[in-house]
Amino acid sequence: EPEVTQTPSHQVTQMGQEVILRCVPISNHLYFYWYRQILGQKVEFLVSFYNNEISEKSEIFDDQFSVERPDGSNFTLKIRSTKLEDSAMYFCARGDRGETQYFGPGTRLLVL
């Protein structure tokens, strides 16, 4: 059974459109993370979220990105105006005692 679920599993969008990727943890955790993996490249850190606040973000996580936990359960990543180079696999992860991370199945985003 997955530690987190992610929706949608696949999303195709037009350049300039907004997308919202969702992550639903199976149980309550304090630490959440978003990573992305461009096809053929390594997994890259985007942002960490602790106790309902951003605790750290990477250079990739610019003003086009935002994260929220709107209802205390779902954890969302929003990309305001997608670019071609945003095409990637996006993984949500939850933390266990702040160290070991468990990844969701990912959302494959394709920007046309």
Place this chain on the structure above:
Amino acid sequence: RKEVEQDPGPFNVPEGATVAFNCTYSNSASQSFFWYRQDCRKEPKLLMSVYSSGNEDGRFTAQLNRASQYISLLIRDSKLSDSATYLCVVPSGTYKYIFGTGTRLKVLA
């Protein structure tokens, strides 16, 4: 030195072989390390954690050499199902993960 560096491979080995991967890291203050396995177009899945000198779990052994700043993963008696990409991970900052590029393993029948 890159933050986390791995030989991308691929390593093609016959079933039953023993294979070892190395990973070097740059942050000498790092205290914990992880090996994850990633199948094609799937999420990384935790294989082993390494907090001290090493860890063993069945056919898998992870070793840590702090002086030389590398971690190794040894797989004994390789199975076809071991074919995957093995990701070396070093936490940094507020526990964000720094990933290596991964080492591809293909076990041949």
